[in-house]
Amino acid sequence: MKDMDRRRFLASLGQLAACTVAAPALGQSPSEPNIIFILADDWGWGDLGCYGNERIRTPHIDGLAREGIRFTQFYQAAAVCSPSRASCMTGLFTPRHGVHSHMQDMEGNRRRGMPLFLDPNRPMLARLLKRAGYATAHFGKWHLTSTDDPSAPPPPAYGFDAHRLTVGEGSAIHLQPASIPGWNSWEDARPGPHWEAWRAEASFRIMDETIRFIREHRQQPFYVQAWLYDTHAVLSPTAGQMSPFTGIPMPYRIYYSAA
Numbered sequence: 001m002k003d004m005d006r007r008r009f010l011a012s013l014g015q016l017a018a019c020t021v022a023a024p025a026l027g028q029s030p031s032e033p034n035i036i037f038i039l040a041d042d043w044g045w046g047d048l049g050c051y052g053n054e055r056i057r058t059p060h061i062d063g064l065a066r067e068g069i070r071f072t073q074f075y076q077a078a079a080v081c082s083p084s085r086a087s088c089m090t091g092l093f094t095p096r097h098g099v100h101s102h103m104q105d106m107e108g109n110r111r112r113g114m115p116l117f118l119d120p121n122r123p124m125l126a127r128l129l130k131r132a133g134y135a136t137a138h139f140g141k142w143h144l145t146s147t148d149d150p151s152a153p154p155p156p157a158y159g160f161d162a163h164r165l166t167v168g169e170g171s172a173i174h175l176q177p178a179s180i181p182g183w184n185s186w187e188d189a190r191p192g193p194h195w196e197a198w199r200a201e202a203s204f205r206i207m208d209e210t211i212r213f214i215r216e217h218r219q220q221p222f223y224v225q226a227w228l229y230d231t232h233a234v235l236s237p238t239a240g241q242m243s244p245f246t247g248i249p250m251p252y253r254i255y256y257s258a259a
Contacts, residue, residue, distance in 0.1 A: 041232035117145035127159030154182035
């Protein structure tokens with residue numbers, strides 16, 4: 001995808017996420033809204049311009065806030081990766097789905113009394129929407145299974161028609177063996193010499209997959225989870241990504257370049 005496609009996507013995201021067709025004729029059901037769920041990892045509440053940050057410009061996100069709803073008092077199910085994601089997927093509080101901390105390898109999860117993966121038999125938002133006729137997809141960070149569990153159910157078991165992701169933690173390295181069927185990841189997201197370059201482009205990769213899916217399914221209602229890795233460490237912005245922030249001291253420069 002070209003950079004212009006990505007910018008247009010961000011600029012029009014509010015309209016895409018809430019778009020409906022013209023009012024239906026009498027007796028017809030209203031059209032289902034399209035849903036794009038963007039989850040950014042480790043943003044602080046004051047990191048965006050729409051929440052008062054004067055050091056970094058976030059015009060497209062600020063536009064979403066103006067055209068939509070900006071929350072100033074809210075709660076989330078957990079303050080770390082996996083349990084917050086599991087609650088978003090299921091609508092359940094942490095004690096009910098059992099994912100109370102971030103997923104590690106199988107040994108680490110067992111040691112902390114954690115399940116090895118989110119139970120796919122729980123209520124699932126994607127599955128409910130799929131039954132209602134939606135095309136469903138997940139792109140980006142997953143982090144809902146042990147990083148080394150060959151028996152873990154892949155995203156289709158949770159109701160997703162399409163996906164591309166990594167199962168790793170903040171590093172965004174995909175640790176599932178390539179031979180395990182059902183997992184669609186980026187090959188250069190696996191451990192190796194290409195990982196750092198992939199990490200710097202992770203948000204672009206997720207955005208490209210999201211745009212592609214929307215274009216392919218624009219004739220039906222769709223639900224897309226675009227779950228970013230930024231701004232979760234490890235941050236690896238390129239020199240080009242850092243160049244607009246030359247007047248900002250470290251480590252803020254690295255953080256803003258990834259944001």
